[in-house]
Amino acid sequence: MEIFKRIGVVGAGAMGRGIVQLFATCGIEVRLHDSRPEAIDEALFHNRALLERAHKKGRLSAETLARALACMTAADELDRLADCDLVVEAIVEQLDAKQALLRELEARVAPDAVLATNTSSLSVAAIASVCRHPERVAGLHFFNPVPLMKIAEVVQAGRTAPEVGERLVALVERAGHFAARVPDSPGFLVNHAGRAYGPEALRILAEGIATPAQIDRIMRDCLGFPMGPFELFDLMGLDVSHSVMCSVHDQFYQDARYTPSALVPPRLAAGLLGRKSGEGFYRYTDGKPVLDESAEVATVSLEQPFWLDCEDAGMRDKIAAVLAAAGAELESGDSPSTRAICLVTPWARIPAA
Numbered sequence: 080m081e082i083f084k085r086i087g088v089v090g091a092g093a094m095g096r097g098i099v100q101l102f103a104t105c106g107i108e109v110r111l112h113d114s115r116p117e118a119i120d121e122a123l124f125h126n127r128a129l130l131e132r133a134h135k136k137g138r139l140s141a142e143t144l145a146r147a148l149a150c151m152t153a154a155d156e157l158d159r160l161a162d163c164d165l166v167v168e169a170i171v172e173q174l175d176a177k178q179a180l181l182r183e184l185e186a187r188v189a190p191d192a193v194l195a196t197n198t199s200s201l202s203v204a205a206i207a208s209v210c211r212h213p214e215r216v217a218g219l220h221f222f223n224p225v226p227l228m229k230i231a232e233v234v235q236a237g238r239t240a241p242e243v244g245e246r247l248v249a250l251v252e253r254a255g256h257f258a259a260r261v262p263d264s265p266g267f268l269v270n271h272a273g274r275a276y277g278p279e280a281l282r283i284l285a286e287g288i289a290t291p292a293q294i295d296r297i298m299r300d301c302l303g304f305p306m307g308p309f310e311l312f313d314l315m316g317l318d319v320s321h322s323v324m325c326s327v328h329d330q331f332y333q334d335a336r337y338t339p340s341a342l343v344p345p346r347l348a349a350g351l352l353g354r355k356s357g358e359g360f361y362r363y364t365d366g367k368p369v370l371d372e373s374a375e376v377a378t379v380s381l382e383q384p385f386w387l388d389c390e391d392a393g394m395r396d397k398i399a400a401v402l403a404a405a406g407a408e409l410e411s412g413d414s415p416s417t418r419a420i421c422l423v424t425p426w427a428r429i430p431a432a
């Protein structure tokens with residue numbers, strides 16, 4: 080299978096820079112373009128610092144470091160991507176912007192060059208629909224941060240040539256990631272499944288049930304997620320997440336289960352985008368969250384009885400044993416009394432104790 084020799088990346092934000100780092104580290108020449116020239120310099124500087132740090136920590140040999148740095152270059156003009164055999168776009172999540180870019184790229188690259196989109200949720204077929212050769216267009220959806228999240232979705236749109244998908248799978252595997260071949264459906268696989276995470280957390284917040292820090296802590300400490308939903312919003316950028324929420328909602332014909340949260344637009348207008356703007360649900364200094372030391376963990380009163388909603392008898396016994404060990408009373412009726420604190424067991428992976 081012919082692996083790509085020279086890759087162009089358009090969009091030097093969180094994703095574009097990560098994609099550049101990933102491919103350069105495995106020795107493929109990558110050229111980075113952005114409509115803001117300063118974003119290209121910043122991204123290449125950022126990548127250099129990350130790679131040098133990895134070398135200092137002994138995770139990257141001097142040879143791989145030198146090769147990776149030599150492989151990453153700036154493309155000040157889009158014309159500099161003309162001889163790339165693959166161009167991956169990672170610009171703003173807007174259909175018209177992506178279509179306009181693909182048109183511009185098609186006018187420059189060779190007839191057999193592949194064009195890939197890193198879109199999180201837009202239809203790949205809709206992006207490709209403006210191209211003269213939609214068979215060369217596929218989705219190549221990485222996750223943030225690209226070098227660490229070792230999976231990419233390879234999206235086969237209605238007109239994507241099968242060999243284009245196969246070449247992208249080979250490229251993803253060469254970079255050491257798992258390639259998941261997925262159909263061109265709203266949110267593909269991961270962001271469709273993720274609707275039960277972020278948007279549901281926003282609903283809990285909107286209903287005043289818990290704060291972002293409380294929700295994040297429960298998802299991390301009790302359910303074993305590596306990151307809570309609000310930490311994830313801050314990492315992805317709320318602007319990017321909002322576009323995904325709106326796009327998936329539209330593509331499912333406004334199904335109420337996917338309704339985007341009204342909490343989000345005022346936060347976007349205020350610039351509370353997350354790490355990239357220095358503040359989102361948390362505040363950041365030098366890219367690190369500033370934790371609110373005064374935030375207290377709420378204590379649960381053991382004076383009130385507990386009522387447990389759990390159909391799994393084995394799990395029920397385990398939770399009952401934890402409550403008993405803590406000295407709490409567990410109600411046994413079919414429905415809770417008015418005093419009871421109700422415990423609901425959602426479906427999830429239970430982390431090993």
Ligand SMILES: NC(=O)c1ccc[n+]([C@@H]2O[C@H](COP(=O)([O-])OP(=O)(O)OC[C@H]3O[C@@H](n4cnc5c(N)ncnc54)[C@H](O)[C@@H]3O)[C@@H](O)[C@H]2O)c1
Pocket residue numbers: 089090091092093094095112113114115118168169170171172173176180197198199200220221222223314315316319
């Ligand atoms: N942030 C995430 O966690 C994440 C994860 C997976 C996929 N994505 C997708 O990747 C894409 C980029 O997301 P991001 O978070 O890197 O965005 P970002 O806002 O960090 O960066 C986007 C970059 O694109 C540039 N840009 C915008 N329009 C352009 C154009 N017409 N031509 C050239 N450059 C242009 C901007 O100047 C900016 O530097 C989006 O489609 C997003 O949905 C994001």
